[in-house]
Amino acid sequence: MNRRDDADLPWLAERERPGPVLRKGAGMTPLAWFDPRGRALGSFAFALNRITALGLVLYLYLHLGVLSLLLRGEDAWGDFLRLATTGAFLGLDVLLLFGLLFHGLNGIRVTLVGSGVVPERQRALFWAFTVVGVLALTAGAVRIVGGG
Amino acid sequence: MRIETDQRSSAGAEGPTRTRRFRVFRYKRGDRGPRYETFDVPVEARTTVLDAMRWIQLHVDPSLAIRHSCSHASCGTCGVRVDGREVLMCVTPVEDLGREITVEPVANLPVLTDLVVDMRAFYARYPDEHPLVRESELLPGAKTPEGIATYVRYEDCIECGLCLSACPIAATDDRYVGPAALAAAERIVEERRGADLAALLAWADEPDGVWRCHAIFECTRACPSDVRPAERIMTLRGMLARGHAPMEEAR
Amino acid sequence: MLSGLALLVLAAIHMVAHHFVVEEVGGLRTYRQVLDYIASPVMFTLESAFLVTVTAHALMGVRNVLLDLGAGPRARRRIDAAMWILGILTVGYGMFLVGTLASRA
Numbered sequence: 001m002n003r004r005d006d007a008d009l010p011w012l013a014e015r016e017r018p019g020p021v022l023r024k025g026a027g028m029t030p031l032a033w034f035d036p037r038g039r040a041l042g043s044f045a046f047a048l049n050r051i052t053a054l055g056l057v058l059y060l061y062l063h064l065g066v067l068s069l070l071l072r073g074e075d076a077w078g079d080f081l082r083l084a085t086t087g088a089f090l091g092l093d094v095l096l097l098f099g100l101l102f103h104g105l106n107g108i109r110v111t112l113v114g115s116g117v118v119p120e121r122q123r124a125l126f127w128a129f130t131v132v133g134v135l136a137l138t139a140g141a142v143r144i145v146g147g148g
Numbered sequence: 149m150r151i152e153t154d155q156r157s158s159a160g161a162e163g164p165t166r167t168r169r170f171r172v173f174r175y176k177r178g179d180r181g182p183r184y185e186t187f188d189v190p191v192e193a194r195t196t197v198l199d200a201m202r203w204i205q206l207h208v209d210p211s212l213a214i215r216h217s218c219s220h221a222s223c224g225t226c227g228v229r230v231d232g233r234e235v236l237m238c239v240t241p242v243e244d245l246g247r248e249i250t251v252e253p254v255a256n257l258p259v260l261t262d263l264v265v266d267m268r269a270f271y272a273r274y275p276d277e278h279p280l281v282r283e284s285e286l287l288p289g290a291k292t293p294e295g296i297a298t299y300v301r302y303e304d305c306i307e308c309g310l311c312l313s314a315c316p317i318a319a320t321d322d323r324y325v326g327p328a329a330l331a332a333a334e335r336i337v338e339e340r341r342g343a344d345l346a347a348l349l350a351w352a353d354e355p356d357g358v359w360r361c362h363a364i365f366e367c368t369r370a371c372p373s374d375v376r377p378a379e380r381i382m383t384l385r386g387m388l389a390r391g392h393a394p395m396e397e398a399r
Numbered sequence: 400m401l402s403g404l405a406l407l408v409l410a411a412i413h414m415v416a417h418h419f420v421v422e423e424v425g426g427l428r429t430y431r432q433v434l435d436y437i438a439s440p441v442m443f444t445l446e447s448a449f450l451v452t453v454t455a456h457a458l459m460g461v462r463n464v465l466l467d468l469g470a471g472p473r474a475r476r477r478i479d480a481a482m483w484i485l486g487i488l489t490v491g492y493g494m495f496l497v498g499t500l501a502s503r504a
Contacts, residue, residue, distance in 0.1 A: 019175060019258050021256060022256075039366065042364040043366055046364040068496065077430040355466065
């Protein structure tokens, strides 16, 4: 019997051919991080952390752009201040405060967990920080919308 | 002498037999793509997902491919996703699930056929120092090394791949070595066993290592064996940030 | 660049600087008040430190998001280079901004 070359055994190549790789959520795109199906609290915190992060990066550049109005002098800044005290704008300020609070508190939580200070208590910390965050957000929102 | 024959009742299997609908992932090599097939399976109080899959094999479609071995959550071969969550089929009671139950292979590893994935991509992630076979610590007179209160048995890892499937970062980045391999590395660092620790920590410190983890803890939640890979990764990161292993710290 | 410790320090500075900003800026509204605020050497230093820290933190975060999408060694080098350039431009422009404003007070 002749010894055949691997090339004569097409099933060998077939054996090496990988099948489909399933992905949770929306596949190999960032959307996969934001798909709640089959996910738990940690994924929710992670997704919201990413969303607030990207929002805050956007805000950083918006902020630099707005502050550039100062270069144009007193009148340009005055125009902006009038816009910045409208109701819709103050609503965005509350949104910004939420982003800062969530991202900041979640960051402290992940640091405490990640540095081994309380590696086993990430869920308890999440809820404790949620309470702190909600209180701070409420106080901040009242101050922003009410007193200015 | 007369040996009594126990008449065993069908305890635990009491109650009427009902039917559950299983939506099962199907793929065979050469198929144009995967599909889902539904099977109505009679279930009893103690029926597990594994029982249901074997019922399908026996009564409807012998070509349904599954992998299982021990049937008591210690071999790690029957990991799948049921309704999107990573589980071992053998210890997942159908009773706890809904009327229609979706069964799919684990994510992030190539599907070989139906519910069976190619585990080579899983094992290839492990560091070279990972001891697959090692001496038992259950020797007479064995003591824990100084500075270690108890052995934390990361060998509890049954290498089922559920943590890798659950990890949101592994979902978007195949380069990430993943929770199981990093937990194994931390285990080796803890116990040493003559491994080259500097090399091992350098391996964990690679861009595709511990720094890709974002403390989401899905791996810990998915782990059927209480290895808590996320906590192990956090420990490794702590060591790397401090620049040395904890046992050196204790000395 | 990505050590946990560095991020910890960064985040701490970020928080402290941010608190200063919130407290001090709370009443700052008019053009003149902004100029007086930024002309103070302490505030100028704190704001500059905050600018560098927040830019570094933001761009390391963006880098992380990009790396999580599966970047190989080459893509990683490109991302790093892009982040450095963007960071230097951002800090450069920010320093120009606070410097110009401080000089007008």
